[in-house]
Structure formats: structure tokens, C-alpha cells
Amino acid sequence: MKRWMRRWRRSGPSFRPARLIVGLGNPGSAYAETRHNLGFMVCDRLAADGKGRWRPARYRAEVWTGQLDGLAVAFLKPQTFVNESGPAVHAALRSFGLDASSLIVVHDDLDLAFARIRVRPGGGSGGHNGMRSITRTLGTDAVFRVKIGLGRPPAGVDPADYVLSRFAPSERHDANAAVERAVDAVRMLLTTDVDSTMQQFNKTDGAQRPA
Numbered sequence: 001m002k003r004w005m006r007r008w009r010r011s012g013p014s015f016r017p018a019r020l021i022v023g024l025g026n027p028g029s030a031y032a033e034t035r036h037n038l039g040f041m042v043c044d045r046l047a048a049d050g051k052g053r054w055r056p057a058r059y060r061a062e063v064w065t066g067q068l069d070g071l072a073v074a075f076l077k078p079q080t081f082v083n084e085s086g087p088a089v090h091a092a093l094r095s096f097g098l099d100a101s102s103l104i105v106v107h108d109d110l111d112l113a114f115a116r117i118r119v120r121p122g123g124g125s126g127g128h129n130g131m132r133s134i135t136r137t138l139g140t141d142a143v144f145r146v147k148i149g150l151g152r153p154p155a156g157v158d159p160a161d162y163v164l165s166r167f168a169p170s171e172r173h174d175a176n177a178a179v180e181r182a183v184d185a186v187r188m189l190l191t192t193d194v195d196s197t198m199q200q201f202n203k204t205d206g207a208q209r210p211a
Contacts, residue, residue, distance in 0.1 A: 021075050022089055024131075060080050060087075062077040083129040085130045103144060105130075110163070114150060122145075150163065
């Protein structure tokens with residue numbers, strides 16, 4: 001048995017985080033920094049601010065466990081490709097002794113304007129196959145989400161190709177700013193109620209929009 005798996009079995013289940021934050025994305029260097037991997041980027045940024053470590057998990061995911069802003073938290077990056085994220089999320093929740101109410105999922109959204117942030121306490125998948133996999137596997141759509149807008153692809157560009165493309169140079173500043181705002185939204189959800197977080201982040205031009 002691999003050494004890391006022996007360590008995981010000895011120490012992993014004894015750690016009980018307050019929340020499990022899942023960032024959706026595709027594994028491998030070919031997909032790094034693509035639009036569909038914004039969830040991974042947010043988890044990496046959050047982990048850089050905390051005190052903990054990443055490790056491989058037996059359920060095909062990378063898991064970070066440690067402290068962020070004084071709270072015990074875990075971050076999860078499924079390594080199953082976006083469309084099959086559900087089983088890894090379900091396994092992680094079971095491993096940590098948590099249920100869906102302790103879950104926050106960060107993902108991209110084609111139907112949200114580019115670089116916009118939207119916090120939601122639940123609802124449908126909105127056409128996102130990763131969220132569809134998670135809600136079907138868990139048997140509930142009452143899952144907190146922090147969504148980062150991609151906007152619709154240009155005319156003639158297939159949405160599947162668009163989400164797997166990298167940001168244009170002209171988009172990178174706003175994309176990076178959106179990642180930072182999503183990081184702030186997650187941190188606020190960890191310490192504040194969802195209504196206050198939605199009021200803070202679900203705005204357009206300073207006006208409140210429904211979630």
C-alpha cells in the first residue's frame with residue numbers, strides 16, 4: 001500500500017472541517033488556466049492563504065486540509081473531469097462526516113456575464129454538467145454555490161470549445177479579479193450568513209439583483 005494512503009487512513013477521517021469547499025475543473029496541464037478551471041483556481045488561491053497541505057485522496061481527488069481564517073476547512077479538486085465530479089464530492093463528504101449543508105461549490109457559469117460573481121444557496125444545475133453530477137449523486141440541489149461568469153461564447157464558437165479555452169490577454173485582468181472576488185465570497189460564506197453574502201456579491205452596477 002502506498003505510504004500516502006496509509007497516512008490518509010490513519011489521519012484523514014479524524015479531521016472534521018467546518019466546511020468542504022469544492023472547486024470544479026479538469027485535471028492535467030492541458031486544462032490548466034482554462035475557463036472551465038476557475039473553481040480549481042479559487043481553491044488554489046484559498047489554500048495559499050491558509051495553513052495546511054494538499055494530498056491525493058483515494059476517491060480520485062486532491063484534498064487540502066487545514067486552517068483558514070481560524071476555521072478548520074477542506075478544499076477538494078476532483079480529478080475525474082468536470083462532468084463526473086459527483087462521486088468524488090460524495091466520497092469526501094462521507095470521509096469527513098459531513099452532509100450537503102456543509103458544502104460550497106465554486107464553478108464557472110456560461111449564463112452569467114463575464115467576470116460576474118453570483119452566490120446561490122441552491123437550485124438547478126443551470127446546464128453545468130459538474131453541478132448536475134453533484135446534485136444527482138447527493139440527491140439534493142440544496143448546495144451552496146459561488147459562480148463565476150464566463151458569458152456566452154462568441155458567435156460561431158461551440159460552448160464546449162469555449163469553456164476549454166484560455167482567457168485572452170484582454171480578459172486576464174478581469175478574470176483574475178473575478179477569482180479574487182470569488183475567494184472573498186467563499187471566505188464570507190465561512191463566517192457570515194448566506195443572505196448577507198448574496199447582498200454583498202449579487203449586484204450589477206451597484207444595484208441588487210435576485211440570486
